[in-house]
Amino acid sequence: GAGVxxxxxxxVTEKGKxxxxxxxxxxxxxxxxxxxxxxxxxxxxxIYFQGNSAxxxxxxxxxxxxxxxxxxxxxxxxxxxxxxxxxxxxxxASSLNGQxxxxxFGPGTRLLVL
Amino acid sequence: xxxxxxHLPTLSVQEGDNSIINCAxxxxxxxxxxxYKQESGKGPQFIIDIRSNMDKRQGQRVTxxxxxTVKHLSLQxxxxxxxxxxxxxxxxxxxSFQxxxFGTGTRLLVSx
Numbered sequence: 001g002a003g004v005x006x007x008x009x010x011x012v013t014e015k016g017k018x019x020x021x022x023x024x025x026x027x028x029x030x031x032x033x034x035x036x037x038x039x040x041x042x043x044x045x046x047i048y049f050q051g052n053s054a055x056x057x058x059x060x061x062x063x064x065x066x067x068x069x070x071x072x073x074x075x076x077x078x079x080x081x082x083x084x085x086x087x088x089x090x091x092x093a094s095s096l097n098g099q100x101x102x103x104x105f106g107p108g109t110r111l112l113v114l
Numbered sequence: 115x116x117x118x119x120x121h122l123p124t125l126s127v128q129e130g131d132n133s134i135i136n137c138a139x140x141x142x143x144x145x146x147x148x149x150y151k152q153e154s155g156k157g158p159q160f161i162i163d164i165r166s167n168m169d170k171r172q173g174q175r176v177t178x179x180x181x182x183t184v185k186h187l188s189l190q191x192x193x194x195x196x197x198x199x200x201x202x203x204x205x206x207x208x209x210s211f212q213x214x215x216f217g218t219g220t221r222l223l224v225s226x
Contacts, residue, residue: 004157033213033214035214035216041218041219042203042216042217042218042219043158043203043205043214043216044216045213045214045215048213056213058213059213091157091158093157100145100146100165100207102148102160102163103148103160103214104160105150105157105158105159106157107155107156107157108156108157
């Protein structure tokens with residue numbers, strides 16, 4: 001597609017359940033990023049994938065969070081045993097080469113943990 | 115600690131006015147800066163970027179100014195329109211680190 005797409009657009013889950021969020025980056029982009037945006041806040045870096053290199057997981061808030069990127073394209077962010085404080089908008093971005101360049105964002109997945 | 119922040123959380127202007135949104139950063143090693151616009155319910159949209167070897171860059175109706183001496187970044191929007199109403203974020207990239215560090219955002223409200 002022309003831009004970064006994410007699914008689902010909205011997700012409501014119960015505390016303790018696992019959720020999977022999907023990101024389809026712009027075709028040809030080798031770098032993919034996940035950010036989290038809490039209500040009224042800026043974006044918080046979670047994880048970064050670049051080509052076949054080991055991902056930078058330095059932003060993941062706990063071991064309940066994990067992400068993978070299959071075939072260098074689609075990425076899935078998994079949150080296990082969700083907590084209410086996980087409620088946020090999860091944004092995915094991609095960039096061409098992972099250098100200092102523009103990151104293009106998707107529309108986000110709005111997660112609400114009840 | 116190191117941070118990227120904004121001076122004004124909300125800026126209200128009249129249509130046709132020029133808007134200036136400010137941002138301060140504290141890490142002198144930062145060498146790449148981006149301004150994003152985020153409308154309600156949407157992801158951030160790239161507006162303009164600037165590298166540390168420049169002090170000014172212009173786009174369509176927007177200008178970014180970088181003052182490395184005082185670690186200050188600003189976004190100027192000329193002839194502001196109601197469609198410019200959104201939250202504006204500055205973000206920095208630090209050297210070899212690929213992640214962007216974002217400020218908390220400034221809400222721009224444009225009245226017709």
